[in-house]
Structures are given as C-alpha cells and as structure tokens.
C-alpha cells in the first residue's frame with residue numbers, strides 16, 4: 001500500500017520567502033477555506049492563507065467553483081511574491097509533472113492547528129499534493145495522518161502527501177508560526193499510467 005507521505009526534496013532556498021511572509025499584509029485576503037460550511041466549522045479556521053494560483057477568480061461566484069475541472073491561473077498576488085515561482089518549478093520538474101495545479105501559502109500560527117479533514121475539491125483530487133516547508137522552528141509543527149504516518153519538516157524540505165487520508169497539521173507546541181507552501185501538480189507517470197492501466201498502477205508509480 002502506498003504511504004500517506006514521503007520525502008521528495010531537501011534544502012530548497014526558502015528563507016527569502018519566509019522572511020517576506022512574516023507579518024505580511026498579504027495573509028487573509030481570501031478566506032473562504034476558513035469559513036464555516038453550514039453548521040460545520042472549517043478545519044482550517046485557525047490558519048491563514050495566501051492563494052497564489054487556483055481556479056480563475058472570475059469563476060469565484062459559481063456554485064461549483066471548487067468542484068468543477070478548470071485550468072488553474074496565477075493570481076495577481078504572485079507579482080508581490082515572485083519567490084514562490086522557483087520553488088513551484090523545483091517541485092514540478094522533480095516529479096516530472098505535465099500540469100501545475102493550485103499553489104497556496106498557509107500560516108499555522110504558534111499554538112494553533114489545522115484540524116482533521118480530507119481535501120475534496122477537484123484540484124485536491126485531480127493533482128498530487130506536495131508540501132514545501134518554509135518555516136518550522138525546531139520541527140515542532142507536524143502533518144499527521146490517520147494511518148499513523150507523519151512528517152515534521154525542516155525549512156526547505158518537500159514532502160508528497162495523500163489528502164484523501166484524514167490528516168491534520170499540529171503546531172500547538174510550536175514556538176513560532178509554521179509556514180508551508182502547497183503545490184499541486186500532476187506527475188506525467190501518474191497521469192499516463194492511471195489513464196492506461198488504472199489507479200493501482202498509478203499508486204505504484
């Protein structure tokens with residue numbers, strides 16, 4: 001069975017981006033992931049987002065904004081944070097991807113967490129998900145999975161992870177905010193093999 005997470009890369013240069021993000025006014029401009037859905041509180045309610053690339057903003061009022069297939073688009077904020085581009089490119093090339101999905105920055109403040117959840121948007125299910133750690137002082141923040149696997153990344157580490165397994169990010173013991181960059185992309189082998197042979201082969205790739 002495929003593990004819920006595995007290391008992909010180490011030592012990416014993330015300090016410039018992490019320093020720029022401290023106390024940045026760019027956090028929290030787009031908050032729909034943090035808001036309650038009906039009577040249910042969002043698992044992301046204690047975190048902050050910067051959405052860099054996702055479904056084009058002009059589609060945002062559509063009721064199927066999160067579920068409908070789309071070609072993701074860079075949001076204007078990328079001009080303020082061009083440091084994300086070589087990091088996204090490093091993941092993209094390392095996994096031999098042929099399509100780049102969403103790119104989000106997430107701040108899990110010290111003492112806070114992202115609560116257990118499964119990601120269900122089209123972007124989350126069509127693409128493979130990768131986490132670049134930008135800041136995680138003392139590796140006290142950790143992404144944990146229901147099956148018992150976990151990773152507590154150093155800044156500059158990149159991990160693949162499965163978001164159809166219940167997972168959460170615990171920074172409740174953290175001395176500083178944990179900053180992560182989520183890059184979704186579709187590895188060529190995953191796409192080709194799953195189209196030809198089915199999901200079992202994709203999982204083995």
Ligand SMILES: [Fe+2]
Pocket residue numbers: 117118119163167
């Ligand atoms: Fe998630």
